[in-house]
Amino acid sequence: MIERIENHWRSIKAGIKSDRPMDVGKALTKAFLTVVAILAILPQVDSEGDWQFRAFALLFSPSNEIGDTFAGVAGVLAFLWIIVTVWLQSEELAEQRKELKRQADEFNAMNTNLRSQQFETTFFELLRTHSEIVGGLDVVKKDSKDKLAEGRDCFVFYYRELNKVYREKLKKHDEGVALFYAYKDFWNRRGNDLGHYFRFLYNCFRVLEDEKEFSKPRHAKLLRAQLSDAELLLLFYNCVSLKGEPFQTYANKFELFDNLPTLKLLNHSHIGLLGSEAFGNNPKLTPNENRKLERAHISALETSVRSRP
Structure with missing residues (x-):
């Protein structure tokens, strides 16, 4: 009997310490009913001085007292289980919030992934369009309409003309x-051919700037890799002209002239027309420095x- 009582109280303690609302509610109900049962079997003295159990005294009490007693017991239990119900609902709401957050995170991840894929598609479409624009260029002799240059070779022709x-x-x-x-005279002559090219390239770099969340350094490198030496030389002089001055922002941001062949500039001093950030890791060799490197390399060979042997 004593062992059963000990097991009963141990189960009540375990239930109260549990983090599960139902277990706590059952344990508190058992504890409350146990207390009620103990109070019911406790003896008391009636009006005639005789001892009797409180439960028996209650049975012979007026009906309103019996009703009040059971109502009190039921009220406590009802209040107890209201608390348990609120606890359960709060846990369910917490789980719902977690699930909604998880779904929102998944949706955001999917949306981010989709936008990243869209950016990649757009970027490589820009590269393709840039190649088509370059491929569509040609230089035609006015008199005979013979082609003097076409495609990427046009930039070599243009740069020689500028020089x-x-x-x-x-x-x-x-x-x-x-x-x-x-450059003003050159632009008056060739601006109709190069205007579209420069504007499109400007907007390619603007896309990289606007999509900072998805554009990576490799995208700028890939775009720069599209440009030939002659293109870079013409782009440099476009940037330092009045018409192309807005391009300097992206030239600095994306180190546009990292691979510029500075030895082929119209004048090596023109390097100072742009900030050093536009040249990235470009060594910006002078003709004398280049000759020294060449002699050292030949000597090493x-x-x-x-x-x-």
């Missing part, structure tokens, strides 16, 4: 003025050949 105009302007003007008028 020729620049050399002519140098005969009449100082360096800065000569470059200004040289000769030494390597002589050292072979």
Whole structure:
């Protein structure tokens, strides 16, 4: 009997300590009913001085007292289980919030992944369009309509033309003025061919800037890799012109002239027309520095050949 009582109280304690509302509710109900049962079997003295159990005294009490007693017991149990119900509902709401958050996180992840895929698709479509624009260029001789250059070779032709105009302007003007008028004359002649090219390339870099969440350094590198040396040279002089000045923002942001062949500039001093951030890791070699590197490399090759058996 004592063992049963101990087991009963142990189960009540375990239930109360549980983090499950139903177990706590059952344990508190058992505890309350146990207390009620103990109170019911406790003896008391009646009005005539005799001892009797309270339960028996209650049976012979007026009906309103019996009703009040059971109502009190039922009220406590009802209040107890209201608390348990609220607890259960709060846990269910917490689980619902967790599930909604999980679903929201999954949706956001899916949406982010979808937007990333859309950006990748858009980016490579831009690369393809850029190649088509370059491939569609041509230089036609006015008289015979013969093609002097087409596709990417047009930029070599354009740059030679700019160089020729620049050399002519140098005969009449100082360096800065000569470059200004040289590019102005060149643009008046070739702007109709190159305007679309420069505007499209500008917007390609703007897409990378606007989509910072998805654009990575590799995207800028891939776009820069599309540009030939002649394209970079023309793009450089477009950036330092009045018309192309807005392009400098993206030139600095994406180190656009990291691979610019600075030795082929119209004048090596023109490097100073743009900030150093636009050149990235470009060594910006001067002709003298380049000759020294070439001589050192030739010397190393000769030494390597002589050292072979």
